[in-house]
Amino acid sequence: MATELAELGYDLRSDNTVGPGQPPEHVAEILDVDPETESVIVRTRHMKVMPSVGGGEVPVQIATSYIPRVIADGTPIAESDSGVGGISSRLEELGHGQREIEERITVRPPSPEESRLLEMADDQRVYDITHIGWAADDRPVKVTTYVMPTHQWDLRYRYPVDPVDG
Numbered sequence: 001m002a003t004e005l006a007e008l009g010y011d012l013r014s015d016n017t018v019g020p021g022q023p024p025e026h027v028a029e030i031l032d033v034d035p036e037t038e039s040v041i042v043r044t045r046h047m048k049v050m051p052s053v054g055g056g057e058v059p060v061q062i063a064t065s066y067i068p069r070v071i072a073d074g075t076p077i078a079e080s081d082s083g084v085g086g087i088s089s090r091l092e093e094l095g096h097g098q099r100e101i102e103e104r105i106t107v108r109p110p111s112p113e114e115s116r117l118l119e120m121a122d123d124q125r126v127y128d129i130t131h132i133g134w135a136a137d138d139r140p141v142k143v144t145t146y147v148m149p150t151h152q153w154d155l156r157y158r159y160p161v162d163p164v165d166g
Helices: 002-007 025-031 086-093 112-117
Strands: 010-021 040-051 058-068 098-108 126-135 140-149
Touching (some): 025 058, 058 112, 086 098, 086 140
């Protein structure tokens, strides 16, 4: 995302937090962890852009990643700076590389907290994207939720199509 925003003439800034936490119920279910305990490392980024010319910061996204503590504890994934390549590279190095990605996308009103952080009006909507990284053993190793104002984003996807036997 940072590259795309830079190409459009924006500077990206994010406020990040990292630490143990309780996952939301739907994330706990995907990762097969306990939603009642601090069973995951939570990495949250409140992302803002600033146009290169004029204008102030504009909030554009809340991204929150959840990684099971059985994978992340004691690794750079649990630290503020996860290193070059981010948590996906660390997962690969730890033998939990993502081999398949699944995304679930819905549109909904923002929560009051999301509305405040993203500076949205009551009648606006957000994309709520649940991005799941699956390892080779068909086990989810990371869930990232993206909350993005629909009026700021044009989502596009392009995938190769497997040939159909016929």
